[in-house]
Amino acid sequence: MKIDFSGQVAVVTGAGGGIGRAVALALSDIGAKVLLVDLAEEAGLETQAQIESTGKQALFVKADVSDPEQVQHYVNAAMQTWGRIDVFMNNAAWQGEIHSLIDYPVDVFDKVMNINVRGVFLGLKYVLPVMLAQGRGAVVNTASLGSFLATRKLGPYTASKHAVMGLTKTAALEVARKGIRVNAVCPGPVDTDMLRDIEASQASGSAEQLRAQRTASIPDGRYAEPAEVANLMVYLASDLSSHITGQGIQINGGSHY
Ligand SMILES: NC(=O)c1ccc[n+]([C@@H]2O[C@H](COP(=O)([O-])OP(=O)(O)OC[C@H]3O[C@@H](n4cnc5c(N)ncnc54)[C@H](O)[C@@H]3O)[C@@H](O)[C@H]2O)c1
Helix, strand or coil: CCCCCCCCEEEEECCCCHHHHHHHHHHHHCCCEEEEEECCHHHHHHHHHHHHCCCCCEEEEECCCCCHHHHHHHHHHHHHHHCCCCEEEECCCCCCCCECHHHCCHHHHHHHHHHHHHHHHHHHHHHHHHHHHHCCEEEEEECCHHHCCCCCCEHHHHHHHHHHHHHHHHHHHHHCCCCEEEEEEEECCECCHHHHHHHHHHCCCCHHHHHHHHHHCCCCCCCECHHHHHHHHHHHHCHHHCCCCCCEEEECCCCCC
16 A cells, blocks of 8 residues: 555644654655644744755744644644645654752743643644544654653653653544544654753763663664654554554664563
8 A cells, every 4th residue: 555645734843853854754755735833943944945845835834832822823824724634743842951850940840841741732632623523634642762761860751751642542532433543653762953962961971972872772773763753653644554543652673661
């Protein structure tokens, strides 16, 4: 079977970042029109330019996923431009800062939760009604290895990614008989700016040494490339995964959690 998203409209949050840009490019490559959402304007516009340079359609909308009005705004932009939303990649997140729980600043905890949990919740709250009206749609939330496993000094991020699984399972149950599937991808380390920032903050020696230690502990010996995670997200958004819903699918080079 061929994966073909011609005529479909996708919304991708965090579309200026590593995984978001990769999945936006992948969806566009197989025919989807893509609405790109990010707070980082330059990065989002760069993704739009990369898609447009291939002759395909994309539109960047600057929005903060943690703000209800801005989430409604990006949903409205997709509807006004293309009239439907078939695929929703609910992907934007922030890793926060690196502190033990007892030292973690309360305002930074709140910011992590606002982007990673409230942002995913708001995306579901405003995109699912569109899909319910269509009687069709697929949502992929970006969860994490951190949905199953704790990392020292990344408590709020870990808690937020556990919460993304709770939202994924709840949403899947609520729309399972309405033609809509909701899943999550749970990547191990992926070679993006987010991971590089985490490594730079965590390393006691050099970030390169830390990276070498970490990749050595991964069965296939390397981090994922963003495009590999994008392939799984596309699969979960496609009819090839028609009986998969409410799941968190791990992609991590062979580890078991
Ligand atoms: N990189 C990894 O190792 C890894 C592993 C597991 C899961 N993830 C998850 O993958 C997803 C994408 O991360 P990435 O690695 O591509 O990181 P990234 O930092 O490259 O991209 C994240 C994007 O989200 C955007 N963003 C942040 N806050 C926002 C907000 N409030 N509103 C709108 N956009 C906002 C950023 O501007 C950025 O472009 C995240 O959910 C992340 O938690 C990443």
